[in-house]
């Protein structure tokens with residue numbers, strides 16, 4: 790099958806769009822609102838978009854509190870959503886009134902960050918602190934503004950729990966990240982395979998985008 794999502798219906802039982810590019814990592818984003826309340830929400834249109842130096846991006850559609858807070862306060866954090874945190878991650882996606890702090894409402898402990906004010910999820914093995922850079926408002930080729938906004942952030946701090954470091958490398962089997970599939974589906978990463986690059990190129994030994 791083929792269709793142009795701008796002008797045609799897919800004809801399937803459910804839209805396939807969220808199942809097309811999978812698995813998607815989940816950006817569990819914390820921010821502070823201008824009154825200092827902690828906001829925490831998952832965003833699967835999310836990724837690390839550059840490694841050296843590291844930068845992150847999440848996409849809000851439409852503009853939601855995490856985007857607003859990042860723009861107003863200039864900071865956000867990412868925490869890795871893992872198998873053991875799956876239920877609380879999902880609970881934090883509910884719509885809460887502005888004066889309610891999601892971590893308090895869903896009962897998740899936060900830990901302080903170092904270079905930014907928004908705290909991180911204490912039980913997450915990896916958290917990343919970001920300074921907000923800019924928002925890219927997507928505009929379609931016909932000039933119509935889109936409801937999606939890309940929020941970009943520069944990485945200014947990285948927390949790694951020592952328990953997931955084995956032989957000087959992060960062990961994904963200890964981290965057990967979860968990822969978003971389409972529909973209501975997720976997967977959990979608890980295994981991997983290793984494949985050498987052609988030639989003698991060893992990405993482990995280089996600090997550059999690879």
Ligand SMILES: Cc1cc2nc3c(=O)[nH]c(=O)nc-3n(C[C@H](O)[C@H](O)[C@H](O)COP(=O)(O)O)c2cc1C
Nearest residue numbers: 830831832833834848849850853854855882883884
């Ligand atoms: C796994 C998961 C992934 C999500 N990904 C996105 C996303 O990429 N973009 C988005 O706008 N909302 C996404 N949502 C919905 C937001 O988490 C939800 O609208 C939340 O209430 C937004 O909170 P905020 O207004 O405090 O930022 C996702 C929800 C879940 C459970």
